[in-house]
Amino acid sequence: MVCVVGPDPAASPDPVVRSVVTPLASAANVTVVLPDDSLPPGARAAAAWAECRGASTPYVVHDADPLAEVAAAWIARYDEAGPVGDLEVAVAAAVERFRRGEVDLPDSLVLLDPDSWPPTRRHWYLGVLAAAAPARVVPLRSDAGELRRTLRALPTGRWWPQPAERLLDGIDRVVPDRVGLPARG
Numbered sequence: 001m002v003c004v005v006g007p008d009p010a011a012s013p014d015p016v017v018r019s020v021v022t023p024l025a026s027a028a029n030v031t032v033v034l035p036d037d038s039l040p041p042g043a044r045a046a047a048a049w050a051e052c053r054g055a056s057t058p059y060v061v062h063d064a065d066p067l068a069e070v071a072a073a074w075i076a077r078y079d080e081a082g083p084v085g086d087l088e089v090a091v092a093a094a095v096e097r098f099r100r101g102e103v104d105l106p107d108s109l110v111l112l113d114p115d116s117w118p119p120t121r122r123h124w125y126l127g128v129l130a131a132a133a134p135a136r137v138v139p140l141r142s143d144a145g146e147l148r149r150t151l152r153a154l155p156t157g158r159w160w161p162q163p164a165e166r167l168l169d170g171i172d173r174v175v176p177d178r179v180g181l182p183a184r185g
Helices: 015-026 041-053 068-078 086-099 119-132 144-152 164-168
Strands: 002-005 030-033 059-062 108-112 137-140
Touching: 002 015, 015 030, 015 059, 015 108, 015 144, 030 041, 041 059, 041 068, 041 086, 059 144, 068 086, 068 119, 086 164, 108 119, 119 137, 137 144
Parallel strands: 002 059, 002 108, 030 059, 108 137
Antiparallel strands: none
8 A cells, every 4th residue: 555645735635646646547456546535634544544455456556644634733833833732632533543443554655746845744754754664655756657667666674663653652752853863861
């Protein structure tokens, strides 16, 4: 299962993601899952996970990041743009979805044009998430052909922390620009 994350988290649907993912629907070995855009991010992720579990193709590609709400709240917190407590609420909701089996982390998280993203958003995906499972986070240019080639050669490596909610332990204390650095004693 591959989750594709685009440059505009506020767009639903993200036109860049759709332009890259939709052409894959013609491939015999790929199932494209695009859940209802009117659903909130957590519900979209749950809908995607339910549909992905029933797919019988080697590759299942969707655009519903199971950590989208946590990402948005973490970014808002460190950009000083969100209310106090939003991150904790988002983490609690995500943990419950993981525990109930409504969502899981994707095999790979493909990031479209992350060089163009705001710094704190880049830190979330290329810092926090990549530190947890480096081979699972794949930056990519926004191009359907490149995504198709990347699917054929996705890297393998360490899996996400298990259970998945362990990834969120102490996330409120993970500071951008300090991600991946050793803690001072």
